[in-house]
Amino acid sequence: MKSTQLRNPRRRILLKAAAGLGGIGLGACGLSLDALAQGAQQTSINLQLGWxxxxNQIGEVVAKQLGYYAQEGLDVQIQPGGPNIDGVAIVASGRFEVGQLASSPSLMLAVSQD
Incomplete structure (x- = not known):
């Protein structure tokens, strides 16, 4: 068996993970564009950190502190995570709009259930 054949499953998982994370980013952009287009008030978004x-979360925290989210019409509330926080389950349950992961197994499980 060629080594490239061994890498395919891993590469597919990584591509699905990247697509999922990109989707979250595009979803947040869509929310901000809708808010700006409608001249509406800020959209509240709860972000559940994975840890x-x-x-690892410096970008999200700095963006909030510098008002970048507010400029895009987003009121982002950052919730700290911990060892027993599953960002995938929290978003799937509808409690939060955006979630981060602390481990890959949660993401792999979510992608496998498509």
Whole structure:
């Protein structure tokens, strides 16, 4: 068996993960464009972190502090995560609009259930 054949499943998982994360970003952009187009008030979005706030979430925290979300019509509430937080399950349940993952198994499980 060629080594490229061994990498295909892994590559597919990574591509699905990237597509899923890109979809979240596009969804957030769509929300902000709708808010601007309608001249509506800010859209509230709850972001569930996959772990405690740290260097991995610095972009989200800085964007909130500098008002980038507000400029796009978004009122983003960042919720800290922890060892037992599953961002996929929280978003799937409808409790939060956006979630981050602390581990790959949650993402793989969510993608496999398409």
């Amino acid at each position: 405690l706030p740290g260097n």
